[in-house]
Amino acid sequence: MTETEVVWRMPEWLPRELELSAPRHDDVSKMRLAIEVAARNVVHGGGPFGAVIFDAVTGEVVAAGANWVIEQRCSLLHAEVAAIAFAQRRLNTHSLATGNYELVASSDPCAQCLGALVWSGVRRILCGAQASDAEAIGFDEGPRREDWVSELERRGIRVTRGLLAGEARAVLQAYAARGGPIYNGPGASG
Amino acid sequence: MTETEVVWRMPEWLPRELELSAPRHDDVSKMRLAIEVAARNVVHGGGPFGAVIFDAVTGEVVAAGANWVIEQRCSLLHAEVAAIAFAQRRLNTHSLATGNYELVASSDPCAQCLGALVWSGVRRILCGAQASDAEAIGFDEGPRREDWVSELERRGIRVTRGLLAGEARAVLQAYAARGGPIYNGPGASG
Numbered sequence: 001m002t003e004t005e006v007v008w009r010m011p012e013w014l015p016r017e018l019e020l021s022a023p024r025h026d027d028v029s030k031m032r033l034a035i036e037v038a039a040r041n042v043v044h045g046g047g048p049f050g051a052v053i054f055d056a057v058t059g060e061v062v063a064a065g066a067n068w069v070i071e072q073r074c075s076l077l078h079a080e081v082a083a084i085a086f087a088q089r090r091l092n093t094h095s096l097a098t099g100n101y102e103l104v105a106s107s108d109p110c111a112q113c114l115g116a117l118v119w120s121g122v123r124r125i126l127c128g129a130q131a132s133d134a135e136a137i138g139f140d141e142g143p144r145r146e147d148w149v150s151e152l153e154r155r156g157i158r159v160t161r162g163l164l165a166g167e168a169r170a171v172l173q174a175y176a177a178r179g180g181p182i183y184n185g186p187g188a189s190g
Numbered sequence: 191m192t193e194t195e196v197v198w199r200m201p202e203w204l205p206r207e208l209e210l211s212a213p214r215h216d217d218v219s220k221m222r223l224a225i226e227v228a229a230r231n232v233v234h235g236g237g238p239f240g241a242v243i244f245d246a247v248t249g250e251v252v253a254a255g256a257n258w259v260i261e262q263r264c265s266l267l268h269a270e271v272a273a274i275a276f277a278q279r280r281l282n283t284h285s286l287a288t289g290n291y292e293l294v295a296s297s298d299p300c301a302q303c304l305g306a307l308v309w310s311g312v313r314r315i316l317c318g319a320q321a322s323d324a325e326a327i328g329f330d331e332g333p334r335r336e337d338w339v340s341e342l343e344r345r346g347i348r349v350t351r352g353l354l355a356g357e358a359r360a361v362l363q364a365y366a367a368r369g370g371p372i373y374n375g376p377g378a379s380g
Contacts, residue, residue: 003253006198006275063193073284075309076266076275085196085266094263094373112309115302115332119265142305143334143341151333183284 023059030104031128031163038106038171041066048175051079051105053087063087080105080113084120097121106168107134111142124158128168137172138182213249220294221318221353228296228361231256238365241269241295243277253277270295270303274310287311296358297324301332314348318358327362328372
């Protein structure tokens with residue numbers, strides 16, 4: 001037991017290659033950025049998932065994340081988890097419920113991220129591709145409840161799904177086509 | 191978007207106050223350590239949950255974690271998530287499936303941690319208190335499937351529950367008795 005720190009790093013390409021300073025006021029523009037994060041992440045060797053947390057009032061980007069599981073050697077580092085961690089660090093709070101924040105993800109949340117976003121304090125999630133799209137290329141979405149949408153909504157989190165689903169799905173399919181590793185699928189050992 | 195790092199720190203009291211260098215070969219000894227982590231964490235102002243990852247072959251402690259959500263201002267930082275992150279950092283891999291590791295937690299996993307442990311690569315989990323014990327003092331366990339145990343087992347993760355359940359529950363009750371914050375309960379805003 002010698003490790004005293006776990007450090008997650010924002011890849012330097014992310015703020016350089018994406019326009020993160022311009023506010024976005026409509027759902028489609030927000031989702032387009034999340035999909036762009038996913039697509040650029042694949043180019044840089046990461047997983048085909050992106051997520052962005054916006055201030056719903058100002059439209060500003062609070063944090064962005066992508067799937068950095070393999071690159072940063074941490075199974076937790078899904079796009080949604082990364083965005084939540086960087087947003088909470090930026091705002092210096094463990095709960096985004098102190099404001100009005102929304103999480104925009106290029107795909108439906110897996111079992112882990114579904115739980116993570118409940119505790120994060122976001123008020124709304126927007127999803128692009130469906131879980132079945134990720135499963136179609138071999139990803140396991142984990143043990144989620146069938147009624148996860150209503151479980152979120154009864155906890156005060158609004159859910160919008162299928163936004164720009166075709167564009168979001170295209171990133172997953174491009175990842176599969178280039179032979180990207182499916183690191184959590186059945187029988188995967190890493 | 192100026193944050194370039196998220197850092198989780200192992201509190202310095204943890205390796206100082208607990209005996210982490212001695213191997214443990216039986217389930218009861220392993221669980222006793224996880225409960226002790228939870229109990230010491232409460233004394234230091236943290237949440238009443240502890241988790242330890244063991245090498246199932248050697249009995250050695252790979253990593254320990256506790257609920258540091260409020261202290262480290264990150265909603266992700268449940269005990270199981272902390273233990274997984276520190277273990278993967280120590281072993282320098284995103285998947286503990288390269289070895290034979292087991293996660294021992296003082297309580298049943300919440301929705302987030304249930305998903306996280308599926309992706310972590312651990313081969314077995316041992317739980318102390320039941321989810322209903324955590325709910326009894328006001329914690330929300332999140333949208334979990336009723337059949338979560340069989341969902342884990344069909345993914346190759348063995349599950350043992352209710353180990354030293356009385357001692358584990360006592361930590362939760364002591365936390366409630368001293369008025370510890372229930373930061374993810376219904377209506378909680380942080």
